[in-house]
Amino acid sequence: MTDKEIILTKQGLKKVEDELDELKTVKRKEVAEKIKQALAFGDISENSEYDEAKNEQAQVEERIAKLEMILRKARVVDESEISKDVVSIGSTVKVVDLEFDEEVEYTIVGSAEADPYELKISNESPVGKALIGGKVGEIVEVQIPDGVTKYKILEIKIQ
Template sequence: MAYMSQEGYDKLVAQLKEMETIERPAASAAIAEARDKGDLSENSEYDAAKEHQAMLEMKINQLKAVIGDAKIIDTSKLKADTVQILSKVEMRNVKNNMKMAYTIVSETEANLKEGKISVQTPIAQGLLGKKVGDVAEIKIPHGTVQLEITNISFE
């Protein structure tokens, strides 16, 4: 089961629709075009088009599985007293005083450029259950980092 926001769910549904209505017909057309070019045993364009179609079908099936297992969380019913999935966490690195903020989301919604980290990451795992004022000591690939939680909210 994948917990996610309504926004994340809607993005996945839109992505699936695009794959099924635009990309799938385009892949079929590419195969038909390559097939029309003659001998299939020596036609690398045909092989590439078939491989692309197989990859697309695999992605469509994976996306359908994620959407089917999705559990949408209503953030209006959540309390911002502890860090949990869909929490926006503002924190300060105790060592260098650097401030940062991340929203903890499901694997499928993670996007570091948008400040969304997966609940599976070491940082998110170290923050879960903590409260404002707590210092989370988190093991990362480069050692250990201490993050003081300064604010918890929901967007």
């Protein structure tokens, strides 16, 4: 793994901490119980319940390790440093896609926190990179596979 710092908003940090807590306190116990029940069936050489529970245990432990690594490398964005004048990590930006005349509101976050379904885009994504540093009224160009698309920044808010 790289030693690159991982940028998180306060909400992103809380989400990681909550998931880690859930995995350690609840999920580990559930998986241990499944393994215990599967062992009660006897011969583990042909015990699919045991194999399934061990695979689930491996996935839980892998996710715990990943979340712990994120927390070790995390830098939380200081909300007092977020400006309403310039797009930065932690900003929520309302833009209009000039090609399709559609308004959309993105929250710019670090890559570990990105979730396109929640319109949280990474500062490292093409749209995120283009918006960072932009101001209300500016038009930014984003290189996409089909060419270039343009967004006009309508509003900048803090989450």
